[in-house]
Amino acid sequence: MQHQRILGSVAAAAVVLFLGACGASPTAGGPAANGANNSSTKAQQVYDRINGLTSDERTKTLLDLAKKEGTLSIYTSNTDLDKVIDGFEKAYPIDVQVYRGNSESVLQRVIQEQQANYDGNDLVETNAGELNIMNDQKMLYPYEGALRDAVRKEGQADGWTATRFNVFVIGWNTTKVKPGEEPKSFEELADPKWKGRISLEVGDVDWFAAMYKYYLDQGKTDAEVRDLFKRVAANAKIAKGHTAQGELLSAGQFALTASSYSHTIDKAADQGAPVSWHPASGTPIQPIVIRPNGVALMKTAVHPAAAMLFVDYELSEGQKILHESFRVGSIPTANDPLAGLTSISVPEKEMLDDPKKWDALYEEVVQSGQEVK
Amino acid sequence: MTAASPAVPARKGAALGWLRRLGTPKIIIILVVAGVIGYLALVPLYYLIWGTFFDANGFTLGGFARAYGDPRVGGMIGNSLWFAVGAAVLSLCVGTALAYLNVRTDVPFKGLFFAASIIPLIIPGILYTIAWIFLASPDIGLLNKVIEPIFGPGFLDVFTVWGMVWVEGLHLSPIVFLLMVAAFRSMDPSLEESALMSGASRWQVFRRITVPLTRPAIVAAVLVMVVRSLESFEVPALLGLQNGIYVFTSRIYFVLRSYPPDLAAAGALAVGLLVLAVIGVAISNLVGRSGKTYQTVTGKGFRPRPMELGKWRPVMGGAIVLYFFLTVVGPLLVLLYTSLLKFYQAPSTEAFASMSLDNYRELFHISDATTALRNSLVLGLGSATLVMVLMAVGAWIVVRSRIPGRQLVDHFSFVPLVIPGLVLGLALSFVYLRSPVPIYGTIFILLIAYCTRYMPYGMRYAVTSMHQISAELEESAQVSGASWWQTFRRVLLPLLSPGLLAGWIYILVVSFRELSSSILLYSPGNEVLSILIFEQYENGQFTVLAALGVVMVLTLAVLVIIAYKLGAKVGLRQD
Structure with missing residues (x-):
């Protein structure tokens, strides 16, 4: 009798604990809560400001802001991105945190986090299909500039920009x-x-x-x-x-x-x-x-300037590094394999x-x- | 129980008494353990059930229609069962035979033998399977080349259900081996000796005495192996698909690969497995419960003494060497050979001339390699220890206590076995992203995931051992005035130690390979080895991967030998 109650209350407690943690139905979640939070609007101001700048002014402003942010969080499924990140960390005093997974887990992770208003990453680098889904769910913010204009036209996608094919x-x-x-x-x-x-x-x-x-x-x-x-x-x-x-x-x-x-x-x-x-x-x-596989800025980035600086880097210096790994870059070069x-x-x-x-x-x-x- | 007396002092007294009875260490420990098991199991189960039966419009059975509605489902189930039962039977025979020889006879090189029996488990599935393709493919298999003069070209074909059974059965045989080692260690050999004295042959003794006495372990092994094989992914994907042999997991792969992943269909398949598993657990408890039949550890003192093989010793030695050459040394040599090359090619003077240690050198240059090794060790040791401690108490609740509802603890602990890793990852990230305690993004979420995933194995190992221990030992301790906790710690734990150690080794080894939930749950800085393996694989660095596999086998083999040596010092002593 006594024990029965004990087990009963344990089970009940477990259920309560769990349901309390859930709050909502787990799988019926819709698109992200569309970042009405602070970091979202702040990030978008930075993006808008930099998107409007060109050449030296862009680089300088970006670097100043990025240095203040200090770190950058990237989620990627690109297994050759490591070398690009190494180059980036050598070029700029910014500490890069990387999550690597297959494209499906990158997508799952971003969606789970965004639905919970958890700003885990500033930047996502993955495959076209997954990026299109994230863009569809309004999680990404457009990246603009001369480098994007140089990308093969198949790679200038809505919401994201190709870095390699x-x-x-x-x-x-x-x-x-x-x-x-x-x-x-x-x-x-x-x-x-x-x-x-x-x-x-x-x-x-x-x-x-x-x-x-x-x-x-x-x-x-x-x-x-x-x-x-x-x-x-x-x-x-x-x-x-x-x-x-x-x-x-x-x-x-x-x-x-x-x-x-x-x-x-x-x-x-x-x-x-x-x-x-x-x-x-x-x-x-x-x-x-x-x-195309590409890169996108997160609307809710905590380090928006560092994210943009990285995209600039991957589309310039990064293209050479990717080429060394036998990847076909998104910006055609003199010896274009295609x-x-x-x-x-x-x-x-x-x-x-x-x-x-x-x-x-x-x-x-x-x-x-x-x-x- | 609390009398509805209006008198305040009386009620206060009753409440206090109730509290006091509740406050004993026994009750607290039981409560905590049952609560933890229930919690770990319910989180992913709730997520799975919700995803399976409910969509945006409410209750639905659409997932079942999509999962089982395929016209080819009959063939798929047939293949699955053939594959799973075949692999279970093979691993049962191999694992039991090896365990018997190791524990009950005086075969040579026991320590090495023990580690070698576990090696197939250590090699990551993808490497083990590809190594077998290199050995037994009809087109490029090295073994086929060797036997071609006698049997003709392409005699062995790994791309068949039999090939799948062979690879999976051998890969999983260490689970059985570990379970049976524990069972044999806790068996009183005097029973076998009396049979021998009475004129029974060795084979009769094995069949009529040894096997029946270890039946709980055998049932547990069959149960775990069938479910494991039904869920196995690498072997069906790499060996089955090539010739169109589809099984359950190929189906789960197809329904989960697109976005949004069809959780309902995957869940429907998992629910099918769950039903199967619940029936299995019930049978296993029925078998184990039939009284004192299997209790060989009793108040009567005994020392397991190894049987002398006599003139059979060299024969058995030879058979074991042959077995190991085929199943352990063969694949391991292929890996070692591949790890020294720039790309895989059949052995030739050219190939040997091109050998170098470049792949090993590259391993050291992989960023995070040391962090990953450290994290994997911490997680492996942590989850193995936590799970075995929890399950030791859990097994007591299930086997020994008379608490109503104790079977629930057993069923809950088995639930995670059938939950796909990806679903577990999704469930945990869903819960802990919303939890006020900051667990998401730390290594603890991985610890929770591993404890959940390996709970079923821990429970099987612990319950099996518990069935062998007679209650009279605890009773005498309690009669002599020991508290429940003292009895548990000083009597039960040492007697359970062979089983707990076996489970501990198993969890330690397989946790190094866990990928499907880790990949969703780890965060930068918390990388584990399986993530590195996955990356090298995705990146096409197969030779580097082979080098990593070799390093893992060496590391874990050393750990296992140490654990084995330490384990031999506690619990039942052998002569």
Whole structure:
């Protein structure tokens, strides 16, 4: 009797504690409480002021303000950002705190924090899809200036600015695919001679959506495009993650990957692995899907000037550092790796409006292709 | 209980008496432990249930429709069960055999043997799985190359359900090994000896005496292994997907990957697992509860004495070496080999010529590597100790006390096993972002996450050991005038120590790998090793990752050997 009460009251206490902590329903939270707080308005004043300035005056004002702020908090999924941050910390007396995760956790974390009015970060550096969602939820503030104007036009997005591009290419193992044997187009991969030799990545929905739209624009019907992808999938081994896929390509588990990142292939080739995306003769297989990744200022930043200073840095000095990691920068340079190539973009708007549609379609293509075997 | 007497002094007296009875250390400790277990389990459970059954428009079952409505769901469940049961059976056989040899026989090199049995658990899943691809892929597998002259090309194929069972079963076998080591250590060998004397063969003894006596541990092992395999991600993703073998977790991956993540569908799948797990816990308690059957630690003194293998000793030695070569040394050598290269290539003179220590050097240049190692150690030691202390009391409540509702403690402690790591991360950040106590953004939120995630394992280890200890020991201590707390500390804890130590080692090891909730919850300055592993992986630095894996195996193996040596000094002594 006594014990029963005890356990009962313990359970009740636990529930009360927990519910007290919750207050609201956990998953039905809408968009952020749109920062009516102090730091938000203060940050926006700083942003507006700097956005209007140019050249030396901009740099000087920014540096003065940023020095007073002293620190900067960045959330990022860009694994090559570390070197940029090192350079930034050497150039300016600002202490940078970095949270690194995959793009999904960066997005989740920002949204959770913003909904709770917790100003965890000043700046976010991640992938297009996630940035578009944050912009949709009014968490970001526009960054303007000459550097943004220099970015490839695909990268001047609403609310955020591209710093680098993911470039999806067809790559192959040069010992498994001899010179001259490389396919001329993606469509050739549907040929039965590639059976069991190629690989698709299970999460490359963005690449899939871009290619799908491309073939529709080329005059193919929906059924034809689906059929093409299903026949390619029937030849494919499915991999999870570009790194594992790249490593297995180097090791010869597959002869060819349909949607590798150019920097994955370039890095491996630099280490001496027998991989390439440039045929012995002629130009790479096209079209090439490009997708911007970028940086955005948080509306509620506690260190807005430091955040802007960092964006300026990443779009100038940072571009060289990213290039050293085989990344394709967002501001074209003299030796632009994309020059003269047909590139296509991911249909961002459609993916944002109906992400489930593309997820489901790609999943269906991949699975039905596997059933054909 | 409190009489409704109008007399004020009487009521005061009754209230005071009630308070006094409440104020004993026993009640306070039980209250605190039950409260903590309930709290840790309810936070993510509430979040999960809410997300599963409610959306903006109120109650819904849409998640179930999306999760189970797929026409391929039948095949998926079939694959899942085949994979999970297969892996559970394999790990049960392997883990039990190794534990028996280690504890009950005089096999050579016991300390090394102990550490080696745990190594598959230490290697991060992604590395272990990829190492097996390099060993047993029909296209590039090194083992296939070796046996090709005899069996023909591509004899072994890791990209099948059998391959998945093999890799997962071996990877998880240390969980069983640790559970069974504890069970065997607390077993009175005189029972086996009497059977031998009466003319039973060794095999008969094992089958009719040893196995039945350790049934609670076996049931616990099967339960944990099946649920673990159903949730396993790396193996199905890397081995299954390639040939279109889909399981539960592939499905959870698909529903969680887009934004907003389909928590309802993921929750519906988790609720399915939860039902399975609750049934499992109930069965395991039913089995464990059948009276004194399994209580081998009684008032009668005994010393577990290892069985002499005699002429079988070299044979067993050989079998163990072969086993370790296949399951531990093989993958570990692949990792070591890869960690010395610039990129993975099949062994050749060229490959050996290009070897260097560059990847290890790079490890030291990774920013935060030392911070991460320190944080992982603090969190691993902290969560392992906290969980085992809590669960020792928890197990007492469940097994020994007669408190009504004690089963709830057991069920609650098992809940986190079925909650996906991402959901746990979301639930904790949701609660602690709104908590007045500043826990979000500190290392404590990770500690809470780890304690929650590993509570189920701690409870299984503790409950299993508790089932083996006869109540008469506590009774005699209490008759001799010891308080509950004294009895607990001086009698029960030492007797439980093999099980508690096994659980402690397990939690320490796996906490180094925890990623799915850590990645959402850590903050700058609180990095842990698994985050570094993830980053190196995302960045395509597979060879550096292999080097990190080798370092982790060495570090943890040393820690485990120390713990094992220390653990052998407390509790039941062996000759």
